[in-house]
Amino acid sequence: MNDMEEIILYAENIFKSYTSENQKKVDVLKDVSLSIQKGKINLIIGASGAGKSTLLHILSGLDFPDSGKVFFNKENIFSMNQNKLTKFRNNHIGFVFQFHHLLPEFTAIENVAIPLMISGKSFSKAKEKAKEILDLVGLSERINHKPSELSGGEAQRVAVARALANNPDIIFADEPTGNLDSLNSEIIHNLFFEIRDKFKTTFLIVSHNPELIKLGEIIFKMKDGKLLE
Numbered sequence: 670m671n672d673m674e675e676i677i678l679y680a681e682n683i684f685k686s687y688t689s690e691n692q693k694k695v696d697v698l699k700d701v702s703l704s705i706q707k708g709k710i711n712l713i714i715g716a717s718g719a720g721k722s723t724l725l726h727i728l729s730g731l732d733f734p735d736s737g738k739v740f741f742n743k744e745n746i747f748s749m750n751q752n753k754l755t756k757f758r759n760n761h762i763g764f765v766f767q768f769h770h771l772l773p774e775f776t777a778i779e780n781v782a783i784p785l786m787i788s789g790k791s792f793s794k795a796k797e798k799a800k801e802i803l804d805l806v807g808l809s810e811r812i813n814h815k816p817s818e819l820s821g822g823e824a825q826r827v828a829v830a831r832a833l834a835n836n837p838d839i840i841f842a843d844e845p846t847g848n849l850d851s852l853n854s855e856i857i858h859n860l861f862f863e864i865r866d867k868f869k870t871t872f873l874i875v876s877h878n879p880e881l882i883k884l885g886e887i888i889f890k891m892k893d894g895k896l897l898e
C-alpha cells in the first residue's frame with residue numbers, strides 16, 4: 670500500500686454470532702478484517718444475509734463483536750467506556766439507515782439540530798448550523814416540514830444532513846437508496862461525493878445500486894460472513 674493512503678478505520682478478526690430462538694448458533698461474521706482509506710467512497714456489496722448490516726453496526730460502534738478489534742485513527746473503540754464511546758460516535762461518526770429514522774414529531778431543522786444540541790450547542794446555535802447543512806443538501810425550502818410532509822428522497826436527504834451535523838470523519842450508510850427511485854438515488858449519491866470533496870469525509874456504504882457501484886472507489890464483497898474483497 671502506498672504511503673499516501675491513510676487508514677482511518679481498521680478492523681481485525683471480527684467474529685459475531687447470534688443464537689436463534691431454537692438455540693441454534695448462527696455465525697454471522699467469521700473472521701472479518703478490513704482497512705478503510707481516508708477520504709474514499711468505500712462500498713460493501715453482497716447478498717442479503719451476508720452480514721453487511723451487522724458489520725456496519727460493529728464498525729460504527731453501534732453493536733459489539735464477540736471477538737476482534739476495531740481501531741479508529743489507531744484507537745481501539747471497544748476499549749472505550751460507554752460514555753467515551755457515545756461521545757466518540759457523536760463526534761466522529763455519522764450513520765444513514767435504509768429508512769430515514771427521523772423523529773416524526775420534529776421538523777427537518779429540529780431533527781438535524783438535535784445531535785448538535787447533544788454535543789453541547791445551544792438551541793439557537795444548533796438551529797443555525799442545521800439550517801446551513803439543510804441548505805447544503807438542497808432543502809432550504811423544507812426546513813420546517815415534518816418527515817410525514819416530505820417525500821422519501823427529501824426525508825433521506827434530511828437523514829444525510831443529520832449524519833453530517835457534527836462534521837463526522839466517516840459516514841456509514843446502510844442501503845441508503847434502497848427505497849428510492851433512480852432520480853432520488855442519484856441525488857443522494859451525488860451528495861455523498863459532494864460532501865466527500867468538500868469535507869474530505871470518508872464513506873462506507875452498503876449498496877446494490879449499479880450506478881453507485883460504477884462510481885465506488887473501493888469495493889468490498891461479502892459472502893456468508895466473510896469478506897472476499
Ligand SMILES: Nc1ncnc2c1ncn2[C@@H]1O[C@H](COP(=O)(O)OP(=O)(O)O)[C@@H](O)[C@H]1O
Binds near residue numbers: 688697717720
Ligand atoms: N439481532 C439478530 N438476531 C439474530 N440473528 C440476526 C440478528 N441480526 C442479524 N441476524 C442474522 O445475521 C445474518 C446477517 O444479517 P445482516 O447483517 O442483516 O445481513 P445483510 O445486511 O447482509 O443482509 C442473517 O442471517 C440474519 O438473520
Ligand SMILES: [Mg+2]
Binds near residue numbers: 721723
Ligand atoms: Mg442489511
